[in-house]
Amino acid sequence: MLFVGNRELVVPGKLLAEGDYFAGEGTFIEDGKVFSAVVGLTEIREKNVSVISLQGRYIPRRGDRVIGIVTDTHPYGWTLDLNSPYTGNLMASELAGRKVDVFREDISKLLKTGDAVLAEVKEVDERWRVQLSVGERGLGKIREGRLVEISPAKVPRVIGRKGSMLKILQDTTGCRLEVGLNGRILIRGKDPAKVNEVVEAILLIEREAHLSGLTDKIKARLEGKK
Amino acid sequence: METGKPERLIVNGRRLDGRRPDELRPLRIKAGVLKRADGSAYIELGKNKILAAVYGPKEMHPRHLQQSDVAVLRCRYNMAPFSVEERKRPGPDRRSMEISKVIREALEPVLFLHLYPRAVIDVFIEILQADAGTRTAGITAASVALADAGIPMRDLVTGVSAGKVDGTVVLDLMKEEDQWGEADMPVAVMPRKKRITLLQMDGNFTPEEFRQALDLAFKGIDLIYEAQKEALREKYLPSLEEEK
Amino acid sequence: MKELISSVKKDYLLGLALQGKRVDGRALDQYREVSVERGVIGTAQGSALVKLGNTQVMVGVKLQKGEPFPDTPTSGILVVNAELLPLASPTFEPGPPNEDAIELARVVDRAIRESQMIDLEKLCIKEGEEVWAVFIDIYVLDHDGNLIDASVLASVAALYDVKPPVSEEWTLPEFPVSKKPVAVTVVKLNGVMMVDACLEEENIAEARLTISTLEDGSICAMQKGGSGFFEREELEKAYELARKCGEELRKKL
Numbered sequence: 126m127l128f129v130g131n132r133e134l135v136v137p138g139k140l141l142a143e144g145d146y147f148a149g150e151g152t153f154i155e156d157g158k159v160f161s162a163v164v165g166l167t168e169i170r171e172k173n174v175s176v177i178s179l180q181g182r183y184i185p186r187r188g189d190r191v192i193g194i195v196t197d198t199h200p201y202g203w204t205l206d207l208n209s210p211y212t213g214n215l216m217a218s219e220l221a222g223r224k225v226d227v228f229r230e231d232i233s234k235l236l237k238t239g240d241a242v243l244a245e246v247k248e249v250d251e252r253w254r255v256q257l258s259v260g261e262r263g264l265g266k267i268r269e270g271r272l273v274e275i276s277p278a279k280v281p282r283v284i285g286r287k288g289s290m291l292k293i294l295q296d297t298t299g300c301r302l303e304v305g306l307n308g309r310i311l312i313r314g315k316d317p318a319k320v321n322e323v324v325e326a327i328l329l330i331e332r333e334a335h336l337s338g339l340t341d342k343i344k345a346r347l348e349g350k351k
Numbered sequence: 352m353e354t355g356k357p358e359r360l361i362v363n364g365r366r367l368d369g370r371r372p373d374e375l376r377p378l379r380i381k382a383g384v385l386k387r388a389d390g391s392a393y394i395e396l397g398k399n400k401i402l403a404a405v406y407g408p409k410e411m412h413p414r415h416l417q418q419s420d421v422a423v424l425r426c427r428y429n430m431a432p433f434s435v436e437e438r439k440r441p442g443p444d445r446r447s448m449e450i451s452k453v454i455r456e457a458l459e460p461v462l463f464l465h466l467y468p469r470a471v472i473d474v475f476i477e478i479l480q481a482d483a484g485t486r487t488a489g490i491t492a493a494s495v496a497l498a499d500a501g502i503p504m505r506d507l508v509t510g511v512s513a514g515k516v517d518g519t520v521v522l523d524l525m526k527e528e529d530q531w532g533e534a535d536m537p538v539a540v541m542p543r544k545k546r547i548t549l550l551q552m553d554g555n556f557t558p559e560e561f562r563q564a565l566d567l568a569f570k571g572i573d574l575i576y577e578a579q580k581e582a583l584r585e586k587y588l589p590s591l592e593e594e595k
Numbered sequence: 596m597k598e599l600i601s602s603v604k605k606d607y608l609l610g611l612a613l614q615g616k617r618v619d620g621r622a623l624d625q626y627r628e629v630s631v632e633r634g635v636i637g638t639a640q641g642s643a644l645v646k647l648g649n650t651q652v653m654v655g656v657k658l659q660k661g662e663p664f665p666d667t668p669t670s671g672i673l674v675v676n677a678e679l680l681p682l683a684s685p686t687f688e689p690g691p692p693n694e695d696a697i698e699l700a701r702v703v704d705r706a707i708r709e710s711q712m713i714d715l716e717k718l719c720i721k722e723g724e725e726v727w728a729v730f731i732d733i734y735v736l737d738h739d740g741n742l743i744d745a746s747v748l749a750s751v752a753a754l755y756d757v758k759p760p761v762s763e764e765w766t767l768p769e770f771p772v773s774k775k776p777v778a779v780t781v782v783k784l785n786g787v788m789m790v791d792a793c794l795e796e797e798n799i800a801e802a803r804l805t806i807s808t809l810e811d812g813s814i815c816a817m818q819k820g821g822s823g824f825f826e827r828e829e830l831e832k833a834y835e836l837a838r839k840c841g842e843e844l845r846k847k848l
Contacts, residue, residue: 134584134587134588136498136507136580136583136584137461137498137503137504137505137506137507138504138505138506138507138541138542138543151503153463153503153505155505160505162463162503162504162505163498163501163502163503163504164498164499164501164583164587178501179501179587180389180390180499180500180501181500181501181502182389182407182408182409182501184467194599194601196599206599210407210408210409210410210422210467210469210470211410211469211470212410239600239601239602239605240601240602241601241602241603252419252468252469253468253469267603269603270603271603271607272601272603272604272607278501311603335587385651385682385683385736385737386649386737386739387649387683387684387685387737387738387739388682388683388737391682398637398638400635400636402682402736403682404682406681406682406685409685427681427689429680429689431636431653431655431678431732431734432655432657432676432730432732433636433638433639433642433655433656433657433730433732434636434638434655435638436638437659438657438659438730438732441676441678441692441732442691443689473681475680475681475682475689477680477682477734477736479636479653479734480636480637480638481638
């Protein structure tokens, strides 16, 4: 049986369900019952009970798109800060798209400390070492744009269900966004005023991520500014 | 200025501040009070004013202290120089180091440390104003801060002190009772199942008094637990209320 | 531990500065929201909590009896200590005060000592033997830039909050303070001078200059920090900013 409704605010230790239910994200099982592990909103999809955390650090998962910042250069590539307890590793050959002779070439010409990179998490091993890839088009060193950092837990709201929020942010302002699941978002646009509008909208989403009707609110706000 | 021991600590069933033996001091808890920290909480219990902050999970430095399969929990309990009557020299002393250790051991059981191998979770407890029961109030605030940081937990951890004063078992000792009473027993518990994660005692209890003290402590813990949950909900609830 | 900033963000902030703009929309000579709350800690003789935007600094003042210094036998003692608490920032580590904490304490100390706002001579109990020592403990709780101005403001507020100790040796009607020194820190970002830097601005500033002034516009203390430099004309500009913004800050005391 269920002890909570959908979209209910719960805290760690709250009994959510007993019996024939699956423990989803943000929950744990004890004595055959499902409890909340975090402060968040319940999400009940048929027999799956999850709690969507309202806070928390980013934990890298394969396939995630992230924006990292170079903190260190090592012989074969770079170490990137991912706004996570775990740093990412990017091989020079991966970035260059070819074999790199690290003794002949100065790889800091490709990337140096402080540079921001749009990348994908290629692999996470059992020791939590994270390999990044920039193989796909559009990935790689970020040369221009405005970078915003928000709590990673709120990023799904910036994307929206099936990308609906992202579509509104881009269509109403004419800006392009690259959303890193690790809480970093890149905004590119010709008009600085429009870029500012997007930044303001994102910060608003972060503040009100736990409220409903946000998509309409943001849409109205950005369209009103046209 | 030094004041001598009051002649009696309980008169007509009332303690020096008017409380009955089973009453808690006024309590206030607020979550998310600091901007930089990943999670934070502030607690007032009687004249205690305590701030707790959490950073993490994050990369553990130095590397050689990393644990390959679990996160490390680090706790630092610290008293401000102005938190007590006689100014305290800044920096850790033996008392605060012991307290830091027992606090860490009180919080560890609720955390899923295996979820974050090689990482570290830092808990800082700063006593801004002290009035007895700082370590248990610190634990109470620290567990709210951990939840505020989004760190997964099995339950909160709730602390309170119980003791004996003028032969009577009492809940939540104040400074004078701690100083002049016959027994002081800090307790911390995972409230859902009343699992005890911190227990210390100094003074003298008969086995019966010990049981009474534990009963009182558990009652106090139930009340404080509600306040902790409320503090976490309150951070989001006012806006959720507006929604309706 | 250093803060991490991406070059993309750094370039953005530097570009804004050249346009006379700031990341949070403030003017170059504008402070964030300032709040000063007195009497927050009962165990201290005087205390204050100052908020400068998201920066929070708490100061406790305690009076204790002590021995005077041999060369000033009739003078009370002033001791200023600052703690950059690890809970205030991921870059602050537990341990004894590092050079930043020590510099902060000494800058605050000079602002208070050189302004002579405390009449230390009135704090003598018995010449050569016993005097009152004033301990100012600065507790940084939340770091979002400009700790110096917040710490000086909180320290002065706490001193004005002092209720004298209940003691036979206290013979004065009240705590002997007068004058109100105020510190204003100006940072130079891409050649542009601005006050009350938030953390992001502070992290990319070339240099900073703190000027403490009194009500009459006189300067009682100065400190340059950071590895950049200031031109002569920039010093004039900094003083103007310090005097103007100092007046505004002083109203909060």
